[in-house]
Amino acid sequence: MDSNGVSSASDIRREIASLEAAKAQIEDRISTLQAQLSNCSSNGRAKEEIEENRFSAPSPTETISDGQLSADMIYRYSRHLLLPSFGVEAQANLLKASVLVIGAGGLGSPALLYLAACGVGRVGIVDHDVVELNNLHRQIIHTEAYIGRSKVESAAAACRAINSTVQIVEHKEAFRTSNAVEIMSKYDIVVDATDNVPSRYMISDCCVVLGKPLISGAALGLEGQLTVYNYNGGPCYRCLFPTPPPTTACQRCADSGVLGVVPGIIGCLQALEAIKVAGAIGEPLSGRMLLFDALSARIRIVKIRGRSLQCEACGENTTLTPQKFRDFDYEKFTQSPLSTSPLKLNLLPTNARITSKEYNERNIKGEAHVLVDVRPSHHYKIISLPKSLNIPLASLEARLWEISAALGRDEGDKTENDGSSASLYVICRRGNDSQRAVEYLHKMGFTSAKDIVGGLESWANDVDPKFPTY
Amino acid sequence: MTFGFKILSTPIYTGENMDSKEEGNGSKSVEIKVLFFARARDLTGMTHMPLEVSQGTTAHDCLNRLIVKFPGLEEIRNCMVLALNEEYAPGSTVVKDRDELAIIPPISGG
Numbered sequence: 001m002d003s004n005g006v007s008s009a010s011d012i013r014r015e016i017a018s019l020e021a022a023k024a025q026i027e028d029r030i031s032t033l034q035a036q037l038s039n040c041s042s043n044g045r046a047k048e049e050i051e052e053n054r055f056s057a058p059s060p061t062e063t064i065s066d067g068q069l070s071a072d073m074i075y076r077y078s079r080h081l082l083l084p085s086f087g088v089e090a091q092a093n094l095l096k097a098s099v100l101v102i103g104a105g106g107l108g109s110p111a112l113l114y115l116a117a118c119g120v121g122r123v124g125i126v127d128h129d130v131v132e133l134n135n136l137h138r139q140i141i142h143t144e145a146y147i148g149r150s151k152v153e154s155a156a157a158a159c160r161a162i163n164s165t166v167q168i169v170e171h172k173e174a175f176r177t178s179n180a181v182e183i184m185s186k187y188d189i190v191v192d193a194t195d196n197v198p199s200r201y202m203i204s205d206c207c208v209v210l211g212k213p214l215i216s217g218a219a220l221g222l223e224g225q226l227t228v229y230n231y232n233g234g235p236c237y238r239c240l241f242p243t244p245p246p247t248t249a250c251q252r253c254a255d256s257g258v259l260g261v262v263p264g265i266i267g268c269l270q271a272l273e274a275i276k277v278a279g280a281i282g283e284p285l286s287g288r289m290l291l292f293d294a295l296s297a298r299i300r301i302v303k304i305r306g307r308s309l310q311c312e313a314c315g316e317n318t319t320l321t322p323q324k325f326r327d328f329d330y331e332k333f334t335q336s337p338l339s340t341s342p343l344k345l346n347l348l349p350t351n352a353r354i355t356s357k358e359y360n361e362r363n364i365k366g367e368a369h370v371l372v373d374v375r376p377s378h379h380y381k382i383i384s385l386p387k388s389l390n391i392p393l394a395s396l397e398a399r400l401w402e403i404s405a406a407l408g409r410d411e412g413d414k415t416e417n418d419g420s421s422a423s424l425y426v427i428c429r430r431g432n433d434s435q436r437a438v439e440y441l442h443k444m445g446f447t448s449a450k451d452i453v454g455g456l457e458s459w460a461n462d463v464d465p466k467f468p469t470y
Numbered sequence: 471m472t473f474g475f476k477i478l479s480t481p482i483y484t485g486e487n488m489d490s491k492e493e494g495n496g497s498k499s500v501e502i503k504v505l506f507f508a509r510a511r512d513l514t515g516m517t518h519m520p521l522e523v524s525q526g527t528t529a530h531d532c533l534n535r536l537i538v539k540f541p542g543l544e545e546i547r548n549c550m551v552l553a554l555n556e557e558y559a560p561g562s563t564v565v566k567d568r569d570e571l572a573i574i575p576p577i578s579g580g
Binding site (some may be wrong): 077103105106107108192195196200217218224225241242243244248249250251253258263289291293296303304305317354 | 503507509511574575580
């Protein structure tokens with residue numbers, strides 16, 4: 001396919017990628033310089049410093065001097081100013097406000113874009129991840145040119161490109177109890193755009209400790225949820241959910257999937273609620289929870305409980321202090337990791353497991369075997385190894401006979417190798433369900449069953465780099 | 471909340487799971503609609519279902535009935551918002567005919 005002295009498609013793609021990266025860097029630099037330039041010019045025009053800037057951060061450029069918006073600001077935000085229920089007051093409130101967005105993923109992307117566009121004075125972004133290709137269908141703030149680069153850098157560049165007058169603060173680190181108080185204390189409003197249970201408790205507790213309103217959004221599959229916590233005497237996350245869910249109930253987008261636009265909608269609504277709180281307009285979604293159901297096109301708003309007097313975080317007898325918060329182990333409390341790295345089970349003895357490389361060698365040698373793929377059938381339809389038999393873990397019990405039948409058939413097929421019967425290998429996506437399946441198979445008498453360590457992911461890593469991953 | 475209604479003799483208010491047949495009261499049972507969200511949908515395989523319960527049944531009783539029907543729901547029993555007619559309801563609230571009971575476990579994805 002790559003003959004005739006013509007550069008192959010992959011060469012061309014590589015060159016495009018490197019040019020794109022160079023272009024992104026140049027654009028980055030341009031937007032930084034533009035921000036500096038507008039800083040210089042506005043400082044020249046209006047010498048006044050904003051009085052309330054507690055954090056010695058440079059004021060939002062072209063600040064409000066004696067309550068007046070600059071000509072550029074009037075023009076930029078004119079459609080806000082024309083809204084009778086918003087007007088100059090709410091816009092001036094936004095310009096003075098600071099919002100911390102934790103997570104620059106599916107929820108954070110649209111939230112950040114709108115918060116920067118609408119003129120929030122200072123926007124902080126916390127994330128420790130890098131942009132990956134499988135993020136782009138929903139994390140719309142990032143572009144292909146940023147694949148492999150920090151999400152915070154990518155999101156900050158996009159925000160600056162939209163509105164160079166907003167101060168964007170980059171926190172390229174994981175949000176942890178060790179840095180949470182210090183980071184969060186510099187902002188007025190917090191947007192929880194994270195993707196895991198321990199972070200949700202940690203962020204809510206930190207907001208209670210520091211008295212910050214929390215705009216909390218979540219999305220998974222085809223559903224989304226939105227609430228404003230710890231605002232105006234309303235409940236906090238722990239008032240609603242004093243007991244964390246068991247790990248089996250915690251699902252991640254990386255496992256369960258998510259329709260890209262669903263976090264997009266929730267993220268937009270988070271920006272809206274943050275704007276309402278920052279602008280001091282309307283009725284923020286406190287004491288209520290919005291439930292979005294994409295498939296049936298329904299939005300329900302349920303009234304939730306008020307603050308709980310027994311709440312361990314915000315109740316009457318709470319002992320939560322910044323120090324106690326720092327020492328609290330959220331991973332232990334929720335039994336799940338703060339990082340989104342997938343679970344790695346280790347259920348089986350080593351002699352009940354083989355690596356993908358070993359399996360490949362045995363397969364090439366022509367070893368008689370049956371390969372059972374225990375992923376759900378919709379996963380199997382995405383990609384599978386040739387001649388594998390798909391029996392999802394959930395239906396393994398009912399379909400054991402198919403394995404027996406396949407083993408019998410394979411034994412019959414094999415010609416030169418005599419002696420032992422056909423081997424039985426089990427594979428899944430990452431090597432957890434395959435261990436559960438092998439454990440069960442051993443119990444049911446298939447004592448030779450082995451699982452392939454690391455599943456199809458390791459196949460792609462160690463055997464066939466062209467094998468698609470998802 | 472305790473069961474103050476228990477001692478009342480007015481049949482219509484008789485609490486708990488008691489059937490008020492002997493009282494000669496016409497309607498013995500009520501039918502509510504149960505709505506499932508998020509993980510509760512996975513565990514039950516449905517978004518909503520009708521549930522017939524005897525008069526005086528509380529929201530908490532309904533939840534127990536549902537867990538008997540779908541044992542998987544036990545998983546989220548302690549971590550959910552229970553809303554009756556789109557409003558937070560203590561478990562002791564007595565359900566009425568055509569009420570909507572929503573089972574809302576939190577989502578954490580993003």
